[in-house]
Amino acid sequence: MYQEERLLKVLEYLNEHNYMSSHDICEMFNVSRDTARRDILKLIDQGIAIRTHGGVSLPVLKNTIKEYRERIEAYSEEKRSIAKKALEFIERDKHYFFDVSTIVNFLAQEITQSIWVLTHSLDNIEILSEKENISVHSLGGCLNKKNRFFYKADWVNYIEGIRFDTAILGAASITEDGIYYVDEEDALIKQAAVKKAHTVIILAEYEKFKSLSYYKGVNWEQIDVIITDKIPPSVFRNIIESYDIKLIIT
Numbered sequence: 001m002y003q004e005e006r007l008l009k010v011l012e013y014l015n016e017h018n019y020m021s022s023h024d025i026c027e028m029f030n031v032s033r034d035t036a037r038r039d040i041l042k043l044i045d046q047g048i049a050i051r052t053h054g055g056v057s058l059p060v061l062k063n064t065i066k067e068y069r070e071r072i073e074a075y076s077e078e079k080r081s082i083a084k085k086a087l088e089f090i091e092r093d094k095h096y097f098f099d100v101s102t103i104v105n106f107l108a109q110e111i112t113q114s115i116w117v118l119t120h121s122l123d124n125i126e127i128l129s130e131k132e133n134i135s136v137h138s139l140g141g142c143l144n145k146k147n148r149f150f151y152k153a154d155w156v157n158y159i160e161g162i163r164f165d166t167a168i169l170g171a172a173s174i175t176e177d178g179i180y181y182v183d184e185e186d187a188l189i190k191q192a193a194v195k196k197a198h199t200v201i202i203l204a205e206y207e208k209f210k211s212l213s214y215y216k217g218v219n220w221e222q223i224d225v226i227i228t229d230k231i232p233p234s235v236f237r238n239i240i241e242s243y244d245i246k247l248i249i250t
Contacts, residue, residue, distance in 0.1 A: 001029060006039055012146070014049065014057065021055035076102065078229040081250040082203050083107040085227050086168060089201060090115060094165040097193040098124050100149040100186060101170025103203040118162065120155070120189055122148040144183060151185040159192040167197035169218065171204040173211035176235065178220055179204075180213035190217035199224045206230035220245070 006029050013020050013028070025036035040056045043049035049056045083106035090096075090113055098104050098119040105123045114133040119125060122143065128136045141152025169190055173180045179202060181187045194200045200223050209232050220243045226232075227248045232240070240247050 003039060003042070006031075007043060010039065010043065010056070011048070016145075019052060019055060019057045024055065076106075078205050078250075079103045080106050082205065082227050082229055083110060085248055085250045086201060086203055087111070089166060089168070089199075089225070091165070095163065097164045097167040097169075097197060098128075099167070099169040099190065099193075100124075100147060101203065103170050103205075104168055107168065107203070118159075118164070118193075120149045120151065120186075122150065144185070147183055147186065149183075149186055149189075151189065155189055156192045159189070159196055162196055164193065164197040166199040166201060167193045168201045168203065169194070171202055171208045172213035174202075174204060174209045174232075174236065175212070176239065178216045179218035179223075181215050181217045182213055184215045187215035187217040194218050194222045201225040201227065203227050206232065209233055209236055 006025075009028070010020060010025065013024075022033060022036040022040060025031065025039060026033055040049075040051070043056055044051055079102055083103050086103075086107050087110050090111055092113045093115065095116045096118070098108060098117050098121060100121040104121070105127060108124050108127040111131065111134065116135045116137070117124070117128055118137045119128070120138060125136060125138055128134050138150060139152060139155060139158060141150045141155065143150055169179070171179045172182050181190065194217075200218065202218065202223055202225070204226065206229055220239055223243065223245050225246045225248065226240060227250065229250050231237070231249055232247070237247070
């Protein structure tokens, strides 16, 4: 795990617990005390945390995590390039399902067309709500704070009554039997959305072809387009070709 990713998780922990010791950092990320100390010093040097006895705490700044998240994402060139390519599939006055995904967040930032969007992503709602010409829809429900999405039991029933021109999804992992995600509730929402979409587009970095996750959200036969930053391993290229999926490399 890169230092920036650890620091974001430290901030998320601080947001809930107010304090984190260097020992906690070592235990959570399986790193040395020297690494934990460097992480603490970086947060302090950047002015987004303050030193306390044996650890670090969060100053009273409402947007600390949001601002730090934005700084981290600014370095995600691969994700941004995928999002910019996906922008070519956005058409005026169409209906879209937008997934919980950093890449989809980047896509949402770039959109200028007048479109209709249903999303369960807290970040997408925040981004799209600032665009006057975009109609944003979400049922709300219980917020999964860790992965920043809303869920409630009747989501699936609600989606059954909607037709999407396009569903745009990310991926936690891409395996030989489909696309997987971290949270079961999130995967259930995706399963419902892809069934009601005319076109299904997967946005994923190359590293997702080498990952493993827990809950299947999409089957290969449901996918129309995959946009990624590098040519996938041969086993996946064969699967993509066999299902006549359009593969786009940025």
